[in-house]
Amino acid sequence: MITKKKSLKRPKVILSAAISLDGQITTISGDSKLSNTEDWKRVHHLRASKDAIMVGSGTILADDSKLTVKPEYFKPGQTIRNPIRIVVSSSGKIPLDSRVIKFRPEIQTIIATTRNCPKERVHKFEKEGCEVIICGEEPLVNLRHLMPVLFQDYEIKSILLEGGSKLNGSMLTDKLIDEIHVAIAPVLGGDGVPFFTFPNEFSSFDQSPFLEILSFEPIGDMIYLHLRVRYEPRTLI
Ligand SMILES: NC(=O)c1ccc[n+]([C@@H]2O[C@H](COP(=O)([O-])OP(=O)(O)OC[C@H]3O[C@@H](n4cnc5c(N)ncnc54)[C@H](OP(=O)(O)O)[C@@H]3O)[C@@H](O)[C@H]2O)c1
Numbered sequence: 001m002i003t004k005k006k007s008l009k010r011p012k013v014i015l016s017a018a019i020s021l022d023g024q025i026t027t028i029s030g031d032s033k034l035s036n037t038e039d040w041k042r043v044h045h046l047r048a049s050k051d052a053i054m055v056g057s058g059t060i061l062a063d064d065s066k067l068t069v070k071p072e073y074f075k076p077g078q079t080i081r082n083p084i085r086i087v088v089s090s091s092g093k094i095p096l097d098s099r100v101i102k103f104r105p106e107i108q109t110i111i112a113t114t115r116n117c118p119k120e121r122v123h124k125f126e127k128e129g130c131e132v133i134i135c136g137e138e139p140l141v142n143l144r145h146l147m148p149v150l151f152q153d154y155e156i157k158s159i160l161l162e163g164g165s166k167l168n169g170s171m172l173t174d175k176l177i178d179e180i181h182v183a184i185a186p187v188l189g190g191d192g193v194p195f196f197t198f199p200n201e202f203s204s205f206d207q208s209p210f211l212e213i214l215s216f217e218p219i220g221d222m223i224y225l226h227l228r229v230r231y232e233p234r235t236l237i
Contacts, residue, residue: 010147013054015161015168016046016181017195018222024189025165030062031192034185036220043162044073046181050083050160052110052150056167057089066099067162068107084156085109088141088167092117092125101128110154112141143174169198172209172229180211180227183219210234 018034019025026032035043047053048069059065067085074080085100085107092113094100100109109130113122115137122132133149136142150156161171171177182195202208210230217224 008151010151010176011051011156011159012179013147013159013161013171013177014046014050014179014181015171015177016043017163017168018183018185019195020185020187020189020192022188022190023195024192025163025195026062027189027192032063034187035183036185036222038219039183039222039224040070041073042181042183042219042224044070046160047083048074048080050158051156052084052086052154052159053162054086054088054159054167055162056164057087057091057094058166059162059164060087060089060094060098060100062164064099065162066103068104082107083160084154086112086150086159088112088143088146090114090116090139090141092121096124096128101125101130105129110150112146114138114141140170143170143176147176165193165195165197169196172196173199175209175231177229179214180229181224182227183222183224185222206233208234 017025018039020034053067055065055067069080069082071080082104087094087100087109089111090113092111110133111125111130112133112135114135116139125132133146135145135149150159161168161177210232211227212230213225214228215226
């Protein structure tokens with residue numbers, strides 16, 4: 001019997017991050033400089049291979065990220081495609097002069113928000129050339145609503161999710177992450193920001209998805225892991 005593979009009605013989502021050995025993405029003071037040059041190269045090549053890059057508003061507020069692809073990580077003359085930038089923010093609190101809006105405005109930026117975002121804020125984003133998608137009336141952006149809209153209306157078939165902690169946790173809870181690419185740095189972050197902040201904590205490892213290791217390799221002084229997310233408990237052998 002041939003079983004037809006179910007096609008996704010949402011973009012394929014790959015989460016990428018650099019973490020400390022104890023699973024933090026920043027220290028308590030907000031230092032997130034964990035990647036070495038090889039890891040940055042990995043990130044920029046991943047970015048260039050996807051239709052969109054997505055982050056939460058916390059990451060924009062902390063890092064003022066441009067979310068573009070840097071040509072210096074590519075061969076001279078190589079054609080580089082910049083993915084669409086998506087910022088998830090129900091409050092619309094990201095500054096209008098953020099680099100994700102002002103830097104290279106010809107690269108599309110989408111603000112995914114909710115009905116709670118003041119109308120005049122929505123108009124200001126649009127005036128800056130951003131697309132605004134309203135996803136629900138709940139306190140946070142309804143990610144299960146957002147994904148099919150990005151897929152169908154914007155033809156976004158693949159997304160590189162680049163944090164931060166809260167958005168990673170929500171995306172995983174909603175079973176929207178397919179793969180994880182993570183570079184582990186040989187340092188400790190202490191009481192910083194964890195890789196994932198979950199809306200509901202797990203009480204046992206049975207409640208965690210199983211993260212199947214597809215490959216691992218050293219990259220400079222870091223270890224790079226490529227994982228597939230299986231939304232089923234791990235079987236201990
Ligand atoms: N090491 C790394 O690889 C790496 C990568 C990325 C980020 N970081 C670090 O991560 C930190 C930011 O992480 P964070 O957890 O504070 O912020 P975040 O996950 O980037 O953004 C969270 C914010 O997004 C908005 N949001 C809207 N809908 C949401 C939903 N359904 N689920 C979750 N969030 C939603 C909320 O703010 P609104 O009020 O706007 O709705 C929420 O507070 C920064 O310090 C940054 O440097 C590190």
